[in-house]
Amino acid sequence: MSLGGPSETKPATPEIQEIANKVRCEVEEKEHKKFPEFTAVEYTYQVVAGMIYFIKVHVGDEHYIHLCVIESLPHEKKPLTLSKYQTNKTKDDELTCF
Structure with missing residues (x-):
């Protein structure tokens, strides 16, 4: 990883699943499903x-x-924020910064 650049893509961990779970309702609300x-x-x-x-x-x-x-x-004490998301992706679509 270069300074300020993205890391390599890694398999999701329980911590990453927890982050996804925290924004799930917001995504479902925005997608109306x-x-x-x-x-x-x-x-x-x-x-x-x-x-x-x-x-x-x-x-x-x-x-x-x-x-x-x-x-x-941590010192800002703000909740996780769903910045944006992309739909209509497939298993083979590369995960990139967007």
């Missing part, structure tokens, strides 16, 4: 003034979404 599944598959991150996580999530059948979630610095 409930996903039958919401399983984090892989992720990459970028260290800035806090952390930016890019997470590939399996949402059922052959459907995936990509999340961009911001975690502020």
